[in-house]
Every structure is written in C-alpha cells, then in structure tokens.
Amino acid sequence: MISNEVKERLLxxxxxxxxxxxxxxxxxxxxxxxxxxxxxxxxxxxxxxESILEEMLVFIARDSIFDKQGICWGSFEDFLTDNSDCEDITNWFFEELRK
Structure with missing residues (x-):
C-alpha cells in the first residue's frame, strides 16, 4: 500500500x-x-x-496534454527529448516508497 502523499502526487x-x-x-x-x-x-x-517490455528503459507519465485521467508511457529516448511540462518525480517517487 502506498502513502497518501504518493497517491496525491500521482493524481x-x-x-x-x-x-x-x-x-x-x-x-x-x-x-x-x-x-x-x-x-x-x-x-x-x-x-x-507488450511493447513496454521490449524497451530497456521506459517512463510512465501523466500529462495533461494527453488525457485528464490516464497514464501513458514512452521510451527512454522520448524521455530525454520530451518537451512537455511534465516534472520528473523519479527520485522523489522511489524515496517515498522506501519510507
């Protein structure tokens, strides 16, 4: 079970x-x-x-440009060249899970 802080941020x-x-x-x-x-x-x-598992590195995102409710995924190359306003919360997310 994840913390309320993580849930709130993901929402x-x-x-x-x-x-x-x-x-x-x-x-x-x-x-x-x-x-x-x-x-x-x-x-x-x-x-x-299946296409996610074919990638070595992926990112999961919730971008208001694409959808109000859903998440999407992209390759690591997409992550590096992404021009969206999505905040990279990778470090924060995994640190919160360790608490």
Whole structure:
C-alpha cells in the first residue's frame, strides 16, 4: 500500500517517472492502481502492453496534454527529448516508497 502523499502526487497532472527495470515499472504501476489511475486507453494499469517490455528503459507519465485521467508511457529516448511540462518525480517517487 502506498502513502497518501504518493497517491496525491500521482493524481495531479504533469509528472513522469523513469523506470530502469521491470521491478521499478511494477512499483509505478502498482502505485497507479492504488491511486485509481489507468492507461489513457482505459485499460487498468495492471495490464502491461507488450511493447513496454521490449524497451530497456521506459517512463510512465501523466500529462495533461494527453488525457485528464490516464497514464501513458514512452521510451527512454522520448524521455530525454520530451518537451512537455511534465516534472520528473523519479527520485522523489522511489524515496517515498522506501519510507
């Protein structure tokens, strides 16, 4: 179960978390599930698109440009060249989970 602080932040818009491993991806998606978030496609965050697992590094984001309720994902290259206003909360997110 995740803290209320993490839930509150995930429910806000314009954030992204970089995932370097499948374990980190699972932590982010579980936190999204606990927060009531889903993919922009409408699928539950427990569903992992096959194309995500093909990437070595991915990021999960909630960007107000794409959808008011859903999360999306992108490759690490997208993360580096992303021009959106999404705040990188990677370090904060994983530090909060360790508390």
């Amino acid at each position: 806000q818009k314009d954030w992204r978390v970089k995932c370097k491993t499948e374990h980190e991806l699972a932590l982010v998606l579980n936190a999204c599930l606990d927060s009531g978030l889903h993919w922009i496609s409408g699928d539950k965050a427990s569903f992992i698109p």
